[in-house]
Amino acid sequence: MFAYILKRLLLLIPTLLGILALTFAIIQFVPGGPVEQMVQQLTQGTQATAEVSGGGSLRGNQHGLSPEEMDKLKALYGFDQPPLTRFVDMVGNFLRFDLGESFFQPKTVTELVIEKLPVSMSLGLWTFFLTYLVCIPLGISKAVRDGSRFDAISSVFILIGYAIPGFVLGVLLLILFGGGSFWQWFPLGGMVSDDWDSFSTFQKIMDYLWHMVLPITASVVGNFAVMTLLTKNVFLEEIRRQYVYTARAKGLSERRIMFKHVFRNAMIPLITGFPAAFLGAFFTGSLLIETLFSLDGLGLLSYEAVMKRDYPVVMGTLYVFTLMGLLAKLLSDLSYVLVDPRIHFDGER
Incomplete structure (x- = not known):
C-alpha cells in the first residue's frame, strides 16, 4: 500500500x-x-x-x-x-x-478563504450529514419493501425533489416561509441575526439553526435521490445473492441476515465515498444558494473573483480546491482496502 x-x-x-x-x-x-x-x-x-x-x-x-x-x-x-x-x-x-494578495481587496487570498469558509462549511457539513442520515435508512427501507406502496410513493417524492433545482426550491421556500406572500417563519437571509453577539450561548445556537433551515433545505433536497437510490440498489443486489438464501435456509432471522451479513457488504460502496464527501463538505460553495439567502461564502467569492478578474483569488482558490479534491480521491481509493480486505492494489487478490 x-x-x-x-x-x-x-x-x-x-x-x-x-x-x-x-x-x-x-x-x-x-x-x-x-x-x-x-x-x-x-x-x-x-x-x-x-x-x-x-x-x-x-x-x-x-x-x-x-x-x-x-x-x-x-x-x-x-x-x-x-x-x-x-x-x-x-x-x-x-x-x-x-x-x-487580492487585486481589489486589501486582504490575502488565505484571509479571504478563511473569512468565507464558515458559511460554506455550514452548508456543506449540514448537507453531508443530513444526506447520509436520511438517505441510508430510507434506501434500506425501500430495498426491504421493494415494489410496495411505500417504495413507490417515496420514489415519487425524492424524484420530484431531484427534478427541482435548488435555487428554485429556495425561492419557493422564501415565498412560503420567508415572509414573501404567506408566512414569515424564517429570516430572509444571513447566517445569524444582527444582534447575535448579545445573545446567550443557547440563543446563539438557536438563532444560527433558525437562519440555516431554509438554505440547508434548498441545498439538501436535491441530493436525496442519488444517495437513496444508490443505497436501495446496492442493498437489493446483496439481498438477492446466494448467501442470503443459504442463511434463510439455515433458519436465521431476517433481522440478523440484514444487519450482520447484508449490511456489512452493502455498505462498502457507500462508505468508500464517505472521505471524499466529508472533505468536500468543508469547501462546498453554492453560488445561487448563497446569493439567494445573502450568505457570503466561497461560491460567491469565486464568482466575484472571476467577474472582476481577480486572478490571485481565482488561482489561489483553484489551487486549494484542486489539491483537496485530489487528496479526497486518494482517501476514497484507500478506504476500499480498509473496508474490504479482498481488494488489493497490486492485483494479487
Whole structure:
C-alpha cells in the first residue's frame, strides 16, 4: 500500500500543475483584466487612483495614459513579467502556501478563504450529514419493501425533489416561509441575526439553526435521490445473492441476515465515498444558494473573483480546491482496502 500511496502522490503533482497551467493559460486570453479595468477607470474622468511601487500614484484623465504610466500600471499588477516567469513564481509561492494578495481587496487570498469558509462549511457539513442520515435508512427501507406502496410513493417524492433545482426550491421556500406572500417563519437571509453577539450561548445556537433551515433545505433536497437510490440498489443486489438464501435456509432471522451479513457488504460502496464527501463538505460553495439567502461564502467569492478578474483569488482558490479534491480521491481509493480486505492494489487478490 505504501508504494501505491507514493505513486498516487507523485501523480498528484503533474495533475495539479496541469490544471493550474491550463487555467493560467486561459486567463491570458480573457479580456477585461485588472490593467484594462484600471485604465478604463483612470481615463473616464473618475477619481480612481492607482498606487504604484515607490510611493507614487497614477491619476488618469480622459486623454489616456502615457506609455510610462502604462508600464507602471502593469508592474503594479505583476504583468510586466513574461507569462512563464509569472507562472513559475506563482507555483513557487503556492508550494510555500503563499496564495498571494487580492487585486481589489486589501486582504490575502488565505484571509479571504478563511473569512468565507464558515458559511460554506455550514452548508456543506449540514448537507453531508443530513444526506447520509436520511438517505441510508430510507434506501434500506425501500430495498426491504421493494415494489410496495411505500417504495413507490417515496420514489415519487425524492424524484420530484431531484427534478427541482435548488435555487428554485429556495425561492419557493422564501415565498412560503420567508415572509414573501404567506408566512414569515424564517429570516430572509444571513447566517445569524444582527444582534447575535448579545445573545446567550443557547440563543446563539438557536438563532444560527433558525437562519440555516431554509438554505440547508434548498441545498439538501436535491441530493436525496442519488444517495437513496444508490443505497436501495446496492442493498437489493446483496439481498438477492446466494448467501442470503443459504442463511434463510439455515433458519436465521431476517433481522440478523440484514444487519450482520447484508449490511456489512452493502455498505462498502457507500462508505468508500464517505472521505471524499466529508472533505468536500468543508469547501462546498453554492453560488445561487448563497446569493439567494445573502450568505457570503466561497461560491460567491469565486464568482466575484472571476467577474472582476481577480486572478490571485481565482488561482489561489483553484489551487486549494484542486489539491483537496485530489487528496479526497486518494482517501476514497484507500478506504476500499480498509473496508474490504479482498481488494488489493497490486492485483494479487
